[in-house]
Amino acid sequence: MATSPPAPDAPPARHIPDRIHRRRWAILTLLMLSLLIVVLDNSILNVAMKTIATPAPVGLGATQSELEWAINSYTLVFAGLLFTAGLLGDRLGRKKTLLFGLAVFGAGSVLAGVSGSPTELITFRALMGVGGAFVMPSNLAILMNVFEREEQPKAIGIWAGGVGVAIAVGPIAGGLLLDHFWWGSVFMINAPIVVISLIAMLILVPDSKDPRPGRLDPIGVLLSIVGLVLLVYGIIKGGQLADFTEPEVVGPIAGGLLVLALFVVHQKRSDHPSIDIGYFRNRAFSAAITAIALVFFALTGVTFFIVFYVQSVRGYSPLQAGMLILPLAAAQLIFAPRARLAVDHYGARAVCTFSMFVVANTMVGLLLLDATTPLWLMEALFFIQGSAMAHIMPPATVAVMQALPREKAGSGSALNNVFRQVGGTLGVAVLGSLLSTSYRDHIQGTLDTLPGVPAAVRHAAGESIEATLSLAARMGPAGRPLTTAADDAFIHAMHITALGSAVVALLGTVVAAAFLPGKMVSAPQPAEPQEERKAGVQR
Numbered sequence: 001m002a003t004s005p006p007a008p009d010a011p012p013a014r015h016i017p018d019r020i021h022r023r024r025w026a027i028l029t030l031l032m033l034s035l036l037i038v039v040l041d042n043s044i045l046n047v048a049m050k051t052i053a054t055p056a057p058v059g060l061g062a063t064q065s066e067l068e069w070a071i072n073s074y075t076l077v078f079a080g081l082l083f084t085a086g087l088l089g090d091r092l093g094r095k096k097t098l099l100f101g102l103a104v105f106g107a108g109s110v111l112a113g114v115s116g117s118p119t120e121l122i123t124f125r126a127l128m129g130v131g132g133a134f135v136m137p138s139n140l141a142i143l144m145n146v147f148e149r150e151e152q153p154k155a156i157g158i159w160a161g162g163v164g165v166a167i168a169v170g171p172i173a174g175g176l177l178l179d180h181f182w183w184g185s186v187f188m189i190n191a192p193i194v195v196i197s198l199i200a201m202l203i204l205v206p207d208s209k210d211p212r213p214g215r216l217d218p219i220g221v222l223l224s225i226v227g228l229v230l231l232v233y234g235i236i237k238g239g240q241l242a243d244f245t246e247p248e249v250v251g252p253i254a255g256g257l258l259v260l261a262l263f264v265v266h267q268k269r270s271d272h273p274s275i276d277i278g279y280f281r282n283r284a285f286s287a288a289i290t291a292i293a294l295v296f297f298a299l300t301g302v303t304f305f306i307v308f309y310v311q312s313v314r315g316y317s318p319l320q321a322g323m324l325i326l327p328l329a330a331a332q333l334i335f336a337p338r339a340r341l342a343v344d345h346y347g348a349r350a351v352c353t354f355s356m357f358v359v360a361n362t363m364v365g366l367l368l369l370d371a372t373t374p375l376w377l378m379e380a381l382f383f384i385q386g387s388a389m390a391h392i393m394p395p396a397t398v399a400v401m402q403a404l405p406r407e408k409a410g411s412g413s414a415l416n417n418v419f420r421q422v423g424g425t426l427g428v429a430v431l432g433s434l435l436s437t438s439y440r441d442h443i444q445g446t447l448d449t450l451p452g453v454p455a456a457v458r459h460a461a462g463e464s465i466e467a468t469l470s471l472a473a474r475m476g477p478a479g480r481p482l483t484t485a486a487d488d489a490f491i492h493a494m495h496i497t498a499l500g501s502a503v504v505a506l507l508g509t510v511v512a513a514a515f516l517p518g519k520m521v522s523a524p525q526p527a528e529p530q531e532e533r534k535a536g537v538q539r
Helices: 024-053 064-092 094-113 118-146 149-180 190-204 218-241 247-269 277-281 283-313 318-324 326-346 348-368 375-390 393-402 406-448 455-461 465-515 530-536
Strands: none
Touching: 024 064, 024 094, 024 118, 024 149, 024 190, 064 094, 064 118, 064 218, 064 406, 094 118, 094 190, 118 149, 118 393, 118 406, 149 318, 149 326, 149 375, 149 393, 218 247, 218 406, 247 277, 277 283, 283 318, 283 348, 283 375, 283 393, 283 406, 283 465, 318 326, 318 375, 326 348, 326 375, 326 393, 348 375, 348 393, 348 465, 375 393, 393 406, 406 455, 406 465, 455 465
């Protein structure tokens, strides 16, 4: 017997059980809390680098290479396991993988905080990367499974605003902790937050998984891990050497791309693939995930050099530097939850294209910054840039997540995070290399004219503005002209890097304009069968 269609004014059928629907905003708050500590961690660590490099008992006496790997060990493991963690969440339950990830991240944080050597710190940072990789995909996947489709854009907007806040709050939190406690406090602060999150999630957060996951694809899982680790390692190494033509850089990158290509071929031929490659034939899905990678490429490059501009050129403390980045976070917090209103009115294509173009223009606006520019100009540029990013990340993330079936939310979230992580890593590596090369080219002439300074010392001093200023400080009053030259060289290099970021953002503008969907009227979603609803979302 045929059923009559719903009345035009009838509310859409609800797919989420009432007991979960009623506590959805409390669940979102918990998800943002767990997201906060994972995103916050790297930005906090950046502030503590100088302290960790100080000899014991103040720090660990870590070398520059050891400091780099304290960051990179986390990034490498995190990026390598993201996709696998998303698959396991879909199969085993997203709540289970989220709780596991939080517990591992918390344990790694405590161990990192009490590290007795740089080697221990690097090892425990890698352990934190394991935990973070299981937190991120499950986090967004749970969000998609506790909100109805029509509320998902608003929820993702709030979620994305939390990411922006975490990026900016990290340096402030790190500066406050280092002002009052020892270097390990930047890790130990995670422990109480993890404990609170675990208890609250056990009580409030429902579990969800793919009701029909199919057979496990161990070959695909292994290929994805090896490919991502090789690719990210090569990118990191290229950033360290400031040269992407070295064999030790080209080899891992080429190997990673080859393994990922084999992964794609295997997924196409497998009767139980880890991810349906056909999703990438969806123009909105591919364009949105590319836009996410490009905007993070541009953003991380800027946040990388702006820290040195504010601290090394302008002379502000780490805490003050963190405060100066707050407009970027404030704008995202204000506008990200409201981005859906602009998308509803103008469509995702128009909103993302215009916003990408604004981001590119704010990058060009950074060319106005020099050693004496009023800081209100930088603050205004950051606020405008944050406002534009707030209108890119939520609609792009919504496009990625809604292009996939609800039961594949973990895989979709993992892909979203993989592209964001690879884009951010590329931004630091490529734009960091551009900054380093441009700086050396501009300062080398001044260094070569210094009387009585050995060639090896001059070469080392050209590696960064911090290295040059260190040499200038050792020279006493005679080093003042070198300090001025270092500031000029860095500002020149910063301007070139900002132009590089602008080009990347313009590329994102083209992608958004060409491939993202325009304004659409969404059709009512069919109700899910009762048995699938129970299998997909559980108490």
